[in-house]
Amino acid sequence: MLSLLIQKELKNILLSPKFAATFLVCSVLILISIFIGINEYENAVRQFEANQQIAQQDIAQASSWGQVRNIAHREPTPMQIFVSGIHFDVGRLSGISSFDDVKLVRSPYSDETLFAIFRVIDFAFIVQIVLSLFAILFTYDAINGERENGTLKLAFANSVSRVNYLFAKFAGIWLGLIIPLLIPILIGLLLLLVFKVPVGADEWMSISGLIGLSVLYVTFFIGIGILVSALTRKSSLSFLLLLVIWIGSVLILPRMGVMAAGQIVPTESIAQLEAKQEAFQKARWDQYSAELSDIWRSREAEMEGMDENERRAYRDDKEWEWLEKDDVLRKKVQSDIIENNRTLMEESRNRKKVQEKLAFNIARLSPVSSFRLAAMNLAGTDIDLKNRYEQSMRIYKDDFTQFVEKKQEEDGGHGGFRISVDSESGVQLDFGRNDQTLDTSDMPRYSAPKTSLQTSIASSIPDFGLLGLFILLAFGGSFIAFLRYDMR
């Protein structure tokens, strides 16, 4: 009986024009999105490699280690083909120097603003928007439509249990919707092999997880569609209600979560943060100037009572000592500024983390957020992408700074250039290394932070669980509603 009902449901769907439309739209969208995603990824890889080479050449051609301007680049990942997440919003590179803090700049969207307006259509977007709408289209009249047609009455004039009937509805519609999803996905995965996208075992596992997640997400919308259909008498009403639910859960709730969290846990904007940093910097340099004035006054006091020759001799004697003391003071100011910047950034990041956590928890009232967050975690294009890169770049920056200081000491000074003024030859600039390049063979290289598969899975498990819970609620509600459904 159950298999007969499932077969009927599946046959009814497969023979319907909406299946043909769904299959066509899903296939075209999924395949195009994967194809474009592969092209984008390949371009990003080419750009990444070219930029790295240019950066290496620039370093090698610098006149001294003190002049080296290093740049660390964010590495593209094949998973961005499926879930772009915040990949296009985060900067692609950051300067690495002892003077400035790490800051990712030049995001793909800032380079190509046209795409920022309409955003890319990736696999996650298709599932989130298109397939959820199709799930509603397949289910809004699952029960009340059969009542309106009279087929419900005819079916239940037979010895058919309501539980079996509803289960068959779920199973039939589920299969009818999953087929249009899985076939183009499988073809899309073949494209990865054809275009030789470097997909490792971890990525395959992540892709499998992503497909499973998508199936769960679609299952939820099938469940909610059947629930509303079983709660209403007219298919026009259920369609309207489901549209309202869809808009609420896909478009409103996730944004509401972010807005509410912004009100509950306010954070500083980057401009405010930079203003604070600059204020400290200015105050610290002012303090330094005042200290330096005091020091010079005390030095002047030491020379009180000396004639001009004695003064010159005293100054010549003390010059290096004084310069070193001044340098220590200046370095202290610089390290204080860097330390303060770091502390402020850390505080801001921590507060942002609290805000993010709250925003996500509110947004998770909608299964759409659970899907999106889990998909981004699995793909490694999640909200933490920027922090991961900036943290790893900061660690690299420390290594690189130490390396440069070591190199400068080995070269016997701080490098740079020398200005000499001579009555015979005039002013001369000497860069020291005009005739050779720097040996960068032992220079530390930046490597992108790797997120292990276990970490990705662990961070997406709560959202998998939430989706499962939403599905259980929708299915349970449907069964209760249908057991009480008036067949007439």
Next chain:
Amino acid sequence: MDDQHNETIKQAPLLEARNLTKVYEDGVKALDNLQLKVHPGEIFAMLGGNGAGKTTTINIFLDFIQPTSGNAFINGVDVNKDPLEAKKNVAFVSENVQLYPNFTAIQNVDFFVRLGGKSNYKRNDYEAALLRVGLQREAFDKKLKDFSKGMRQKCGIAIAILKDAPAILLDEPTSGLDPKAGKEFTRLVGELRDEGKAILMSTHDIFRAKEIADHVGILNAGVLVAQKTYNELKGVNLENLYVEYMAGYMEEATGSLINSLAE
């Protein structure tokens, strides 16, 4: 038919309403202590206007609604207690048979017959049943969305025939059919009765009821106000009887209402 009728009432009824009362949530009493029995080889026609309780009776037999009190039995099984077992013994044809529009006639018949528990039929059997109900062979593999109401009704009766249940419920089955299709339908129902089926039919059509029914019950506001056998109907102008009972009942009801208001 006399001997046959006497013979049938010796057998246990296949359809029986015992003190059936149904009061809807809005307080409307759709059935009031209804008693009826339909034996094998018998057609019971329920006559009555809109809201008389005909469809409510059929809905209770099909477990679509529960009675407020009383019981409905199909082949001795209480519908309220074991609806799935009870419905194994009944086939149903509605006023407006609606099948799956994307399926062909054969696919629809195949699905509903197998849903009715008959899975041993072959295509030939479906074709034979559809030919018997008068559907043209060319229509067998056409999708139902192209079918007229008459053609759909024929498919509905073919499904009921193939289910081969001992009892059949017909809810206004000839409503909206053209005279030729209606007559053909009546012939088929007669054949099924002759095969020993117990048929409970609700209808507005007094003449068709008189033509084929072994029992005619007149329902008004949920009350079975009159019940006549085929023999009792001989030489009786059923139309007059129907109007008389309805009018009498209305008068009585109006009188009661006036009395109650006066009190």
